[in-house]
Amino acid sequence: MSQTPRHSAERSVPTSADVARLAGVSRATVSYVLNNTSAVRISEPTRRRVREAAEELGYVPHAAARTLRAGHTRIVLLPTAHIPVGPLYSRFISELQWALRRLDYTVVQYGSLGLDGDAAARAWAELRPVAVLSLGEIALTAQNVEVLKRSGAKAVITLGPQHVEGAHSLVMDQREVGVRAAEHLLERGRRRIGVVVPEEQGLDLFSAPRLAGVRQVAEPAGATVLPVPLAYEEEAADALAARWRGLGLDAVYAYNDEYAMLLMRSLQDAGIAVPDETAVIGADDLLLGRLLRPRLSTVRIDMVTGQLLAELVDRAVRDPTGVPERHDLMGAEVVRREST
């Protein structure tokens, strides 16, 4: 069985050999000219002939070939969320990508649904990324980090609730959001706290630790905590509001501002006074929360900016033997308005 020639499936795609033939030079010369190698002395007329031949044939250099020569890529692998995660997180992801691209990295998003850490690390390693930025959908182990580094990744950065050996860790503990919301509701004298748990798939990465944060503060203080499942639909919110008084709650932390706005409107339409009968607090500090009456109280989350994170990636890539950095990233603060 002989080696398959390059591009056999695509005979019409011009190769550097075609360029070399047309220009009457060697393939090495084509490569030197098109990659602007200055170490090799090539006359200007020859350079021009190569460029014209490439132009005529529509040849462009092949990034994969360059990758093999260089041993690594400028790829930052970003296994992004496959679920809708709200405007705050979307904006963060988009800022991050943009900042990385400005630093001349190529951002490759890679879906990892149904993969465990071992399978994900191997699949990612095949692309030879220069850095992997794991945003918490898959829990990587120290061994997974090692596989990625052995494949040439100069930096592995994890964003999540805990530190991973060998990786730069951005520790972001969502419990903090629940803790702040609960502290505020207790201060306002509330003792029977509902916690909205979105029914939309994939959000438990955020909602489960937030619920745990509420429990952690409320239960030792003698308050009761009731998880309240809710889908992001008007009908679901109306149905919940209709049976609200039966739940015996005097406050609700509604996951984020969108769920809070939805639920507050349904509670009001059902004749339940906010905040007198039930206090409502969201999270994210969306502008729209200020437009409702009463104005929505919220937990403002100070997340790392995409720009800062991109700079950390770049620093880590340039100094692959540096000591892994660890940053605690999440600040959360209550903004009290009128709904609590």
Place this chain on the structure above:
Amino acid sequence: MSQTPRHSAERSVPTSADVARLAGVSRATVSYVLNNTSAVRISEPTRRRVREAAEELGYVPHAAARTLRAGHTRIVLLPTAHIPVGPLYSRFISELQWALRRLDYTVVQYGSLGLDGDAAARAWAELRPVAVLSLGEIALTAQNVEVLKRSGAKAVITLGPQHVEGAHSLVMDQREVGVRAAEHLLERGRRRIGVVVPEEQGLDLFSAPRLAGVRQVAEPAGATVLPVPLAYEEEAADALAARWRGLGLDAVYAYNDEYAMLLMRSLQDAGIAVPDETAVIGADDLLLGRLLRPRLSTVRIDMVTGQLLAELVDRAVRDPTGVPERHDLMGAEVVRREST
């Protein structure tokens, strides 16, 4: 000057040669085993030895090498927006990526800021994508499409206001949104129509054709149209509301629901009755628009779903010589609630 050996910069990265040495087989055998080539008969003990050696060394196959063998990649290049474009469009992009990943494509996002069509097409071609899905930030010419195809792209798909020769075209005319909004406001007897133009950078890709759509309908009907710049901030909306009566408008199409909600609240706080004194209409049909009082009228936009678009990409890749498809994608329909 001799050829640089592979991975010279990364001597610790294991290669298939290392695996071959450890397993006592040829590099070709390693390649057959790890790529699951069934055409070559290799005994199970040998296969096991190769896999164990790869495991021990932490070797994973190199996607770039496979790309060179295959002549193309499974990369779909997606030059995505570098600007915040609202929840509807974000959801569409995220659905599209997800659907492509399910079809076993690797989605590569590529920033193209400041590149013209020629430079962008060449930069994209270097990655040898199997398909390019240009979402309208860069206007590609027929020649750009040709460059991409010569580099091996089996499909180029453009999403935008017009058809591009050689590409599958998803024609999406944002003017339609403005047309529907204006028709509705005229029907409601309004004759002096403001059109909110967001001050945020990059949104003119959407706002300019929407404004043109309003003019196209309103001016022949004898109505006046006034562009109204607005930043997405409470202070900006309050300032605009304070000088609202001086503008002499009886209606406003406020770009999208977010700007409409923001402006409507400021108008109400300034004592301007909605809809009696000024009718307000947004676009996107966000759930939150139904939570305000009066409930917000809106233009519902029926965009192509990410799933359908991913299927079109896949069909085009499988049949590269097929006739370019052209679809008109944008449906827009007014949902009248209480604000108009």
